[in-house]
Amino acid sequence: MFAGAAALLGVTAGQAQAAEVSYATKCIPPEGIGLPDIEGTTKADITAPATAKVGDTVEVVWKFTQAASKNPDIIDLPPDSVEPSGTLKAAGAQTADIAMKGPRENPAIPKGDPMVLSDMKGTLKLTTAGQVTLTPDAYVVNALMTDTKCAPTETVQPAVTITVTAGGGGSSGSSSPSGSTTPSATPSGSQTPSASTTPSPTATGTGDDGGQTDFTGKIVDIPYTCDTPLGVKKATSPIQINAKKDGGSYDLTVKFKKSVMDSPIDIPAGMVKPTMQVVLGGADTGSVKVEGRLNSEPIPQNDPIEIPDLTGTYKPGATGEATLSPGVLTIEAMGTTTICTPDSSVVSLTLDTEEQASGASGGSGSASSGGSTTTSGGLAETGSGDHGTLKALGLVAGTAILLGGAVFTFMPGRRHLR
Numbered sequence: 001m002f003a004g005a006a007a008l009l010g011v012t013a014g015q016a017q018a019a020e021v022s023y024a025t026k027c028i029p030p031e032g033i034g035l036p037d038i039e040g041t042t043k044a045d046i047t048a049p050a051t052a053k054v055g056d057t058v059e060v061v062w063k064f065t066q067a068a069s070k071n072p073d074i075i076d077l078p079p080d081s082v083e084p085s086g087t088l089k090a091a092g093a094q095t096a097d098i099a100m101k102g103p104r105e106n107p108a109i110p111k112g113d114p115m116v117l118s119d120m121k122g123t124l125k126l127t128t129a130g131q132v133t134l135t136p137d138a139y140v141v142n143a144l145m146t147d148t149k150c151a152p153t154e155t156v157q158p159a160v161t162i163t164v165t166a167g168g169g170g171s172s173g174s175s176s177p178s179g180s181t182t183p184s185a186t187p188s189g190s191q192t193p194s195a196s197t198t199p200s201p202t203a204t205g206t207g208d209d210g211g212q213t214d215f216t217g218k219i220v221d222i223p224y225t226c227d228t229p230l231g232v233k234k235a236t237s238p239i240q241i242n243a244k245k246d247g248g249s250y251d252l253t254v255k256f257k258k259s260v261m262d263s264p265i266d267i268p269a270g271m272v273k274p275t276m277q278v279v280l281g282g283a284d285t286g287s288v289k290v291e292g293r294l295n296s297e298p299i300p301q302n303d304p305i306e307i308p309d310l311t312g313t314y315k316p317g318a319t320g321e322a323t324l325s326p327g328v329l330t331i332e333a334m335g336t337t338t339i340c341t342p343d344s345s346v347v348s349l350t351l352d353t354e355e356q357a358s359g360a361s362g363g364s365g366s367a368s369s370g371g372s373t374t375t376s377g378g379l380a381e382t383g384s385g386d387h388g389t390l391k392a393l394g395l396v397a398g399t400a401i402l403l404g405g406a407v408f409t410f411m412p413g414r415r416h417l418r
Contacts, residue, residue, distance in 0.1 A: 093130025
């Protein structure tokens with residue numbers, strides 16, 4: 001349950017009034033997860049001024065006193081993972097659709113507990129004298145970046161009525177956009193990127209120098225900004241790029257020295273797939289896609305999601321010193337995609353290369369990895385790939401049900417990989 005009253009934006013608006021309305025609701029889970037529609041009951045408490053004048057801009061608050069269902073006994077929803085939005089209908093002397101939105105602010109919601117949604121707010125500028133009724137309508141619940149759409153299945157009765165009298169004509173209230181909210185706090189587990197690490201001179205090798213074939217890169221700290229199902233987060237990980245010369249090409253191995261993320265759920269084997277773009281510099285340009293194997297063992301809840309060695313093939317497109325730096329990291333886990341972009345570029349390995357036909361240089365070639373290619377001159381192919389097991393997170397009437405989705409919690413300073 002929520003407490004408190006709405007602040008009024010119109011300085012001449014009268015005392016606030018609040019009333020609860022209950023209505024039958026049908027909620028449609030996200031597509032592709034195989035869940036049936038849910039029939040439930042929504043109870044909404046609407047707060048608005050009892051009286052106001054033409055020209056006033058007033059704020060309206062929608063409190064959810066009851067969501068359509070409880071959180072089932074499948075997954076605990078983490079804090080600040082649920083965001084509601086919806087429409088409030090104005091009718092009578094003035095008709096309008098009032099956009100309502102609440103912040104992504106909620107306590108942890110254990111399995112089986114009632115769903116907790118934040119207050120939604122919106123504004124309405126009054127233009128006509130008379131009686132204006134306010135009635136809750138459809139709403140959307142976004143949980144862990146998936147939408148469940150809920151709409152009335154019966155005629156909803158108005159919750160409150162504003163008596164609007166003739167005014168001075170000018171708006172006396174705030175011009176804040178409808179549904180504006182105070183930004184929510186930074187999600188727990190995030191950290192400010194560490195200062196750029198200045199590495200010692202990077203490892204250098206020459207394929208023609210004494211028959212050397214193995215080249216070991218320096219370990220460099222890479223600060224990442226990650227776009228996750230829970231929003232933007234920060235993480236830093238030590239990374240090393242090694243190479244083994246094979247004819248005119250190089251077999252690359254990228255090693256993560258620390259895990260930077262924990263799993264909030266039990267993840268079965270074969271459901272986590274990491275890839276990275278190794279950025280080329282110096283004499284060469286473009287990027288090389290390297291990939292890791294699927295997780296061979298289940299990952300228990302709260303255990304680190306350890307990133308395995310990522311491998312791929314670099315085919316030089318130029319003669320000279322080519323630098324290799326960790327680039328965009330993509331992690332696909334059972335239908336969700338997390339994309340981490342480096343805040344700065346740090347060279348791990350330098351190679352003396354010889355140009356190969358159809359190599360990576362010049363912005364028009366490609367760098368291969370296991371038969372797949374990426375366009376030179378940028379970080380291509382960083383989106384999700386084939387999601388044959390796509391099951392994501394389904395939200396049923398304001399409740400998250402895990403059907404194969406994974407959400408990453410970024411943790412600084414996790415233990416070294418074994």
